Amino acid sequence: MTEKLWGGRFQKGTDKVVEDFHSSIRFDQRLYRQDIKGSMAHARMLGRQGIITLEDANKILEGLGAILADIDAGTVEFDVAAEDIHMNIEKLLTERVGEVGKKLHTGRSRNxxxxxxxxxxxxxxxxxxxxxxxxxxxxxxxxxxxxxxxxxxxxxxxxxxxxxxxxxxxxxxxxxxxxxxxxxxxxxxxxxxxxxxxxxxxxxxxxxxxxxxxxxxxxxxxxxxx
Incomplete structure (x- = not known):
């Protein structure tokens, strides 16, 4: 099984040529500020509504704030394999705050x-x-x-x-x-x-x-x- 978000039924990894073709991070990285702003608002809402704990919400917010500062400083190298800005930020978040970062997508459609x-x-x-x-x-x-x-x-x-x-x-x-x-x-x-x-x-x-x-x-x- 692949580690792609959409790859639950696939047994093999994606060919690099196809991966490069489908990746949009080269141009949609310009959306990073808006993506993080949206994710921060979503995390606050999850905490205030009691869907996740306030402690988890605060960890997510701290992680997102640090990622925003790093991108602004030009110290982040985006991963083509993560495909787009949304998955890149989610990947950076889980690397920074651990499994709690995966709770961010609770009740949210990628669309x-x-x-x-x-x-x-x-x-x-x-x-x-x-x-x-x-x-x-x-x-x-x-x-x-x-x-x-x-x-x-x-x-x-x-x-x-x-x-x-x-x-x-x-x-x-x-x-x-x-x-x-x-x-x-x-x-x-x-x-x-x-x-x-x-x-x-x-x-x-x-x-x-x-x-x-x-x-x-x-x-x-x-x-x-x-």
């Missing part, structure tokens, strides 16, 4: 974990992009105000057509970027729904997963269905 990581990551990236875009819009407005009387040629079909002001030209880009900002705000709103409790598609039978955890991430609402 939920992946969906939450991606939503939190996208929400963080959207927020950072919006800040940069707002700064760009502010700079363009300042430059436009400085160049209200600066004359420049206006072009149509790559040919000089008639004189316009530089301010007019810059404000056209302000309008375009404001549209982009609106799209990002809408995308952030759509990302701000909790997938927790969905499972693979059939919904998990644990109400505390659905009702308690979303508040840990300041998510506005639950998805209406899995």
């Amino acid at each position: 939920d974990q992946v969906a939450l990581d991606i939503r939190l990551y996208l929400r963080d990236e959207i927020e950072e992009t919006m800040i940069l875009l707002q700064s760009l819009i502010k700079t363009l407005l300042e430059r436009a105000e400085e160049n209200i009387d600066t004359i420049m040629p206006g072009y149509t079909h790559l040919q000089k057509a008639q004189p316009i002001t530089l301010a007019h030209h810059l404000l056209a880009y302000v309008q375009m970027f404001e549209r982009d900002l609106g799209r990002l705000k809408d995308c952030a709103r759509r990302m701000n729904l909790s997938p927790l409790g969905s499972g693979a598609w059939q919904v998990l039978p644990f109400p505390w997963t659905v009702k308690v955890l979303p508040r840990s991430f300041f998510l506005m609402a639950l998805q209406k269905t899995a």
Whole structure:
């Protein structure tokens, strides 16, 4: 029997070529912060609900905090054989705190974990992009105000057509970027729904997963269905 999470019925190990092909750690390692944040919230919930002891929950939290610090410091070498960021962190956790680390996945679907990581990551990236875009819009407005009387040629079909002001030209880009900002705000709103409790598609039978955890991430609402 293999030691893979999904390998219970397999008698032989995975060929290295196939293992390398299926491994996603090279690109999904960027989700480490969100994955650990989600796991810490899940561990706290398990402890507070009495599903695991508070002592075990605290051990898991300490282990996850140390792993986060090590990854931030660049001292962690991810394992391709562990396939993805979720299994890498779970492996690092059990190595650090022992068997108690395996309790972290109690009442949690891997599908939920992946969906939450991606939503939190996208929400963080959207927020950072919006800040940069707002700064760009502010700079363009300042430059436009400085160049209200600066004359420049206006072009149509790559040919000089008639004189316009530089301010007019810059404000056209302000309008375009404001549209982009609106799209990002809408995308952030759509990302701000909790997938927790969905499972693979059939919904998990644990109400505390659905009702308690979303508040840990300041998510506005639950998805209406899995």
